[in-house]
Amino acid sequence: MPFQTLLCVSTRLDFMNSQWSTNFRRKKALQGILSVLPVLVVMLFIRFYPIGEAIYRSFTNWDGLYKNDWVGFQNYVEIFTNSPFWTLLRNSFVLLISVPLQIFLGLMVAVLLYEEVAGWKFFRAIVYVPQIISAVIIGYLFRIAFGLDGPINQVLRNIGLEFLSIEWLGNSGTALFVLVFCLTWFSIGWQAVVILAGMTKISPSIIESASLDGANFWQRTFLIIVPMTARTIEYGAIMAIVWTFTGTFAFIYSITYGGPGYETSTIDYMIYTKFYQASAEFGFATGLAVILLIIILVLTFAEMYFTNKVSEWE
Amino acid sequence: MNRTRQKTTRVLIFIALSILAISNIYPLLFVFMNSLKDRTEYLKNPFSLPNFEQLAWGNYETMISQFQIFKLFGNSLIISVVTIFLLLTLGIVASYAFAKLKFIGKNLIYFLIISSMFVPVQVTIIPIYMLFSRLHLVDTYWAVVLTYLGMFLSEAILLMTATFRGIPDEIIEAAELDGAGYFDILRYVIIPMGRPAIILCLIYYFIVTWNDLFTPMILLTNMNSRTVMVALASLISRYSGDPTFQFAGLFLAAIPAILVYAVFQKYIIKGIGEGSTR
Numbered sequence: 001m002p003f004q005t006l007l008c009v010s011t012r013l014d015f016m017n018s019q020w021s022t023n024f025r026r027k028k029a030l031q032g033i034l035s036v037l038p039v040l041v042v043m044l045f046i047r048f049y050p051i052g053e054a055i056y057r058s059f060t061n062w063d064g065l066y067k068n069d070w071v072g073f074q075n076y077v078e079i080f081t082n083s084p085f086w087t088l089l090r091n092s093f094v095l096l097i098s099v100p101l102q103i104f105l106g107l108m109v110a111v112l113l114y115e116e117v118a119g120w121k122f123f124r125a126i127v128y129v130p131q132i133i134s135a136v137i138i139g140y141l142f143r144i145a146f147g148l149d150g151p152i153n154q155v156l157r158n159i160g161l162e163f164l165s166i167e168w169l170g171n172s173g174t175a176l177f178v179l180v181f182c183l184t185w186f187s188i189g190w191q192a193v194v195i196l197a198g199m200t201k202i203s204p205s206i207i208e209s210a211s212l213d214g215a216n217f218w219q220r221t222f223l224i225i226v227p228m229t230a231r232t233i234e235y236g237a238i239m240a241i242v243w244t245f246t247g248t249f250a251f252i253y254s255i256t257y258g259g260p261g262y263e264t265s266t267i268d269y270m271i272y273t274k275f276y277q278a279s280a281e282f283g284f285a286t287g288l289a290v291i292l293l294i295i296i297l298v299l300t301f302a303e304m305y306f307t308n309k310v311s312e313w314e
Numbered sequence: 315m316n317r318t319r320q321k322t323t324r325v326l327i328f329i330a331l332s333i334l335a336i337s338n339i340y341p342l343l344f345v346f347m348n349s350l351k352d353r354t355e356y357l358k359n360p361f362s363l364p365n366f367e368q369l370a371w372g373n374y375e376t377m378i379s380q381f382q383i384f385k386l387f388g389n390s391l392i393i394s395v396v397t398i399f400l401l402l403t404l405g406i407v408a409s410y411a412f413a414k415l416k417f418i419g420k421n422l423i424y425f426l427i428i429s430s431m432f433v434p435v436q437v438t439i440i441p442i443y444m445l446f447s448r449l450h451l452v453d454t455y456w457a458v459v460l461t462y463l464g465m466f467l468s469e470a471i472l473l474m475t476a477t478f479r480g481i482p483d484e485i486i487e488a489a490e491l492d493g494a495g496y497f498d499i500l501r502y503v504i505i506p507m508g509r510p511a512i513i514l515c516l517i518y519y520f521i522v523t524w525n526d527l528f529t530p531m532i533l534l535t536n537m538n539s540r541t542v543m544v545a546l547a548s549l550i551s552r553y554s555g556d557p558t559f560q561f562a563g564l565f566l567a568a569i570p571a572i573l574v575y576a577v578f579q580k581y582i583i584k585g586i587g588e589g590s591t592r
Contacts, residue, residue, distance in 0.1 A: 025416070031496050032415035036423055039408040039467055046464030047430045050438035050445065057441070064444055109334060117328045125579045126335040128586075132575045133342070134525035136543050137564045140550045141341050144557060151360045189338070190586070197587025235590050246434035250527040254547060268436040275440060275532065282440050289437040300432050 051293070058287040063280040075287035084262035084270070085288075092245055092266045094176045098183040099240045103233060105184070106191025111221050113192065114199050114207075124196070128189040135186075139254025142182045143169065172263035175256050179264060182251055183244070191236050198232025199225060238303040245295060267292045342568065349373050349561035356558050373562035381549070383566055386542040391570075393455050393530070393541060394523040397462045398516055404463070405470040406512065410504050412471065413478035414486060424475075431468040435461065439532055446533065457533040458541075462523055470515050473589065477511035478504060514585035517578045521571045542567050 058075055062068045079085045109127055113120050130138065145152050146168035153165035168174045202225070210220050226233065249268050252258055258265035258273065265273070267288055274285035348356050350364040350371070364370070377383045411417070412424050442461055443452065451457045481504065489503055505512065530541045540548075546567055550560050575582065 028415050029417040032411040032417035032420065035411035035415065036408045036420075038404050039427060039471065040423060042404065042460070042463050042467065043427055043430065045445070046442065046460055047433070047438065048426075050441035051430075051433060053441035053444075054437055064440075109331075112327050112331055115324065115327050117324050117331070119328075120331070123331040123335055124583060126338055128579070128583060129338045129342075129572075129575070132521055132525075132571050133568055134527070134543055134571070136525075136527055136547050136550070137345070137568055138341070140560070140564060141345065143550075149357075154360070185337075193583055193586050194590040197590055200587075232590055242432060246436065249436070250547075253527065254550065257551075268434065271436050271439070272528070272532075275443075282444075285440055289440070293433060293437045296432050296434060 054286045054289045054293075057283055058290045060283045062283040062286070064282050065280070071283065075284050076291075078284060079287050079291065083284075084265070085267075085291075087262050088265055088267050088270055091172075091176065091264055095179060095183060095244050095248065095266070096241060098180045098187065099237060099244065101180070101184045102187040102191050102240060103195075103236060105188045106236070107195055107221070107226070107233070109188060109192035110195035110199060111217075111225060113196055124193070127192050130186045130188075131190055135250035136254050138182065138186060139251045142178060143255045146178050169256055170260065172260070175260075175264045179248075179251065179255060182255065183248065186251075187240060187243075191240070194236045195229055195232055198229035202228045234303075234306065238299065242296060242299055245292065245299075267295075342565070342572075345561045345565045345568070348558055349565050351558050353556050353558055370558065373559045374566070376559060377562045377566060381545075381563060383542065383545075383563055386540060386545050387567075387570070389455070389539060390524055390541040390543070393458050393462075394520050396455065397459045397466075397523050398519050400459065400463055401466055401470055401519060402512060402515060405467060405474055405515065406500065406505065406508070408467075409471050409474035409478050409508075410500060412475045414481070414483070414504075427468050428472055429468075431472065435465050435529060438464070439529070443532060453534055453536040453539055455539065458530050461529050461533065462519075462526075465529075466519055466522075470519070473515065473585075474508060474511045477508045481507045510581065510585075513578070514581050517574055517582060518585065520574055524571050 057068075059070060059072060060068050061071050061074070113124050113127070144150055147153070148167050148170075152168070156162070156165040166174065168178055206228070207220060207224060210224050215223070245266070246268060248266060249272065252264060252266065252269050253272075256264040258269045262270065271285050271288050271292070274281050274288070344360070347364055348360060350369045350373070352370045352372075355362075355365065355370075408427075412420065439461075442464075446452045446457045446460075451460075485503055485507075486499055489499055494502065525543060526541075527543050527547055531544045531547065534540050534544060546560075546563050549555060549563060
């Protein structure tokens with residue numbers, strides 16, 4: 001075959017090949033766009049549009065029906081100066097006490113599970129059970145348990161601690177204590193499973209050699225396991241903090257109804273009560289929603305910032 | 315000497331874990347035992363075993379015949395199943411594209427979807443309610459299903475995209491050479507190889523949607539479309555109610571999620587752990 005023809009055939013083949021692959025790539029790109037389109041549409045309508053709407057309406061006196069005038073920062077001034085907002089924020093911060101408690105107890109449980117005693121897989125499964133039970137059920141049990149004539153007070157009276165059998169849910173201090181107790185009990189298992197997963201990344205020989213060198217339980221836990229699972233514990237802490245601000249509605253609803261007054265409500269709980277109020281102050285409620293959004297964004301960015309810092313050090 | 319000490323430690327650990335396990339199981343046991351008592355028996359001593367001669371099955375009978383708890387189960391089940399079906403269908407398709415296909419704006423779209431993950435539903439619920447009431451969707455299952463999709467899609471896509479990225483490109487290319495089209499690749503490569511993530515989503519979101527209160531409470535006000543948790547929440551909010559009757563309802567409502575967990579707990583424990591150490 002003459003050289004010329006050969007060249008011609010090969011360029012022709014090349015040309016065909018490149019056209020084929022362009023078509024192929026186009027087809028794949030089209031598949032890609034069509035694949036994500038439904039999700040994008042759902043997110044636009046159910047996520048981004050409502051977020052935008054919430055921000056916009058927070059500057060109006062919207063009531064969902066007739067009123068919808070621009071009022072500037074009036075809702076925010078109202079929230080900061082003339083509403084239970086600071087009580088709500090205080091309550092959220094009190095509930096945050098549960099975060100170090102659940103991490104400490106979760107860590108203890110994880111360390112115990114790590115020893116792999118007989119039946120540890122069964123125990124690991126049981127430890128997570130509170131997360132599977134609805135907050136409606138758990139909350140109702142705590143409300144019953146701490147009721148004026150409830151089981152806890154009955155026990156206290158029977159063992160002669162009459163003075164302690166108080167109306168637990170009747171004032172903000174003890175009611176918040178009950179909530180902290182409940183949130184901690186609910187979250188220990190989650191923290192334990194998370195920390196245990198982090199611990200499996202530590203080489204077992206490190207912990208073994210530490211015990212051979214005579215490190216006791218506490219030394220092993222706090223000088224070896226905690227530093228080596230720092231990233232996992234940090235993840236657990238951030239998730240728990242965000243959850244305390246956004247995920248406690250059903251617990252508060254079924255234990256205290258946010259009461260007495262707003263004494264045990266959080267920001268998300270007040271959004272709910274404003275929604276059901278006859279006066280329908282939706283502008284005010286969306287203002288609260290925007291503040292909640294800002295708190296969550298700050299927490300998320302703080303988490304990303306710290307994570308970057310840690311990976312810089314490593 | 316050291317040997318025996320080690321043995322004692324292990325026994326102590328076993329005892330500590332047993333105590334913890336009892337504290338986690340006891341509440342359910344408490345609910346069950348007291349649901350089999352009548353009101354006076356419960357008020358006399360909430361910790362005693364029920365009287366086995368005459369168990370108060372009446373609580374359960376009333377729950378089923380008057381409170382119609384199984385109809386409420388149906389409502390919850392429809393919402394959970396439809397949510398999971400759409401979540402997985404939309405999620406798998408999109409995650410495949412994010413993990414394996416190249417197209418313009420991919421990273422931007424991915425970032426947009428994932429960035430909304432931490433936005434709590436309380437922020438958006440009032441605009442969503444108003445939107446759905448304009449579309450006449452309030453009091454329909456679709457209102458709750460769509461809201462759940464908005465809440466959970468980003469999380470599910472994050473998880474599944476990470477898993478699908480681990481599937482080797484060569485397998486997909488080989489399938490393509492054999493003439494496999496888009497849906498063949500999903501069916502014969504992506505879904506079988508991404509199964510752990512898909513099963514985790516299936517179970518996890520069943521439990522979450524079954525137990526949820528906030529979203530259905532706002533969007534379903536009609537007595538006939540309420541989910542079981544919404545109905546129970548309103549039942550227990552009446553202080554005057556009979557606690558043993560309420561216990562019967564709570565115990566029944568806890569069973570489906572616990573059954574699912576009992577069967578699939580391995581996947582959940584593994585999934586939660588992997589999500590945290592990724």
